[in-house]
Structure formats: structure tokens, C-alpha cells
Amino acid sequence: MARITLALTAVAVLTTSAFAQHAQPYGGLQLRPVKALSNEQIADLRAGRGMGLALAADLNGYPGPLHVIELAAPLALTDAQRERAQALFSAMKAETVPLGEALIAAETDLDRQFAARTITPASLSAATDAIGAAQGRLRAAHLKYHLAMLEALTPEQIKRYAELRGYAAAAPTGHTPGMHHRMK
Numbered sequence: 001m002a003r004i005t006l007a008l009t010a011v012a013v014l015t016t017s018a019f020a021q022h023a024q025p026y027g028g029l030q031l032r033p034v035k036a037l038s039n040e041q042i043a044d045l046r047a048g049r050g051m052g053l054a055l056a057a058d059l060n061g062y063p064g065p066l067h068v069i070e071l072a073a074p075l076a077l078t079d080a081q082r083e084r085a086q087a088l089f090s091a092m093k094a095e096t097v098p099l100g101e102a103l104i105a106a107e108t109d110l111d112r113q114f115a116a117r118t119i120t121p122a123s124l125s126a127a128t129d130a131i132g133a134a135q136g137r138l139r140a141a142h143l144k145y146h147l148a149m150l151e152a153l154t155p156e157q158i159k160r161y162a163e164l165r166g167y168a169a170a171a172p173t174g175h176t177p178g179m180h181h182r183m184k
Contacts, residue, residue: 033108034104034107034108034111035111035114036107036110036111037104037107042104044100045100045101045103045104045138046097046100046101046104047093047097047100048092048093048095048096048097048100050064050066050142053138053139053142053143054139054142054143054145054146056143057142057143057146057147058146058165059167061150061158061162062146062147062149062150063146063149063150063153063158063161064142064145064146064149065085065086065088065089065092065145065146065148065149066089067161067165068081068085068149068152068153068161069082069085069086069089071161071164071165072085074160074164075153075157075160075161075164076157077157081152081153081157084149084152085149085152088145088148088149088152089145091145092141092142092145095141096138096141096142099134099137099138099141100138102134102137102138103131103134103135103138106127106130106131106134107131109127109130110124110127110128110131113127
């Protein structure tokens with residue numbers, strides 16, 4: 001009888017725990033300053049980090065400036081290439097930090113309207129349009145620096161970059177003439 005009681009207790013505890021996890025998947029998130037953004041996301045946006053926004057470029061053979069800088073030695077970058085990568089990275093941060101702040105502000109506005117119970121269909125549409133536009137501008141900014149970085153590297157360096165990043169199979173096998181300029 002003790003075994004049955006123990007087994008039933010274990011099943012009850014597991015069922016209750018599983019139900020609690022399933023029934024409350026967002027428990028605790030209501031305490032965040034901006035409900036739709038984690039503290040890590042806010043920090044990333046404020047620092048101008050990519051947050052995966054440029055995966056379409058990176059995974060298709062368009063290296064990112066930061067990763068090129070990090071891989072400078074194995075890529076055998078020239079001094080001019082290092083300077084170009086650093087200049088692109090600095091420009092990217094200068095552009096993306098304010099865009100990240102704009103996205104945080106747009107998400108904060110939407111959150112504030114819901115919290116104050118002042119949201120209307122029209123303000124909802126305006127707020128989500130603002131968020132979408134901010135996300136689009138931020139993503140475009142990150143992507144354009146990958147595009148610019150491609151111009152500074154040789155096809156061999158681009159291939160090596162893909163190998164070093166672990167996705168060589170995704171790298172393009174060839175480039176069309178004029179696709180990029182080689183820096184010497």
C-alpha cells in the first residue's frame with residue numbers, strides 16, 4: 001500500500017509540475033520593464049549587437065565586420081583590410097545603436113499603452129507599424145555592413161571565413177566579376 005501511495009504522490013507531483021509549466025509559460029515576464037524584450041535583448045540593442053539579424057547575409061557568404069576582425073589572423077587580413085573592417089564595424093555601431101534605442105522606445109510605447117489600458121485599434125496599428133519599421137531599419141543596417149565587408153575580402157578569405165565559422169557548405173562557390181574589389 002505504501003508503494004501505491006508513493007507512486008500516486010509522484011504522479012501527482014509530476015502532473016502538477018508539468019501543468020504549472022504548461023499553464024504559465026510567461027510567468028515572471030510581467031515584471032520586465034518592456035514586456036516584449038528581455039534584459040539581454042535590451043542590452044544587445046543598446047550595444048548595437050547583431051542578435052542574428054544578419055544571418056541571411058552571414059550564412060550565405062557575406063561576412064560580418066566584427067567576425068572578420070575577430071578572425072583577422074586566420075584570414076590573413078592585410079593592414080588595409082583590418083582598417084576597413086574596423087571602419088565598417090565602427091560605422092555599423094554608430095548607426096545601429098540609435099536604431100536599437102528607437103526599437104526599445106517603440107516597444108516601450110506599445111507596452112505603456114497596454115499597461116495604461118489606453119490602447120485602441122488605431123494606436124495598436126500605429127505602434128506595431130512603428131515597431132516593424134524600426135525592426136526593418138535595424139536589420140537593413142546590419143545587413144548592409146555585411147554587404148560592404150564582402151567588398152574588402154578576396155574569394156579565398158570569404159571561403160576561409162565560412163570554414164572558420166562552421167558553415168563552409170553554405171558559402172558561395174564563386175563570385176561574379178565586379179562583385180567585390182580586392183584590397184591590397
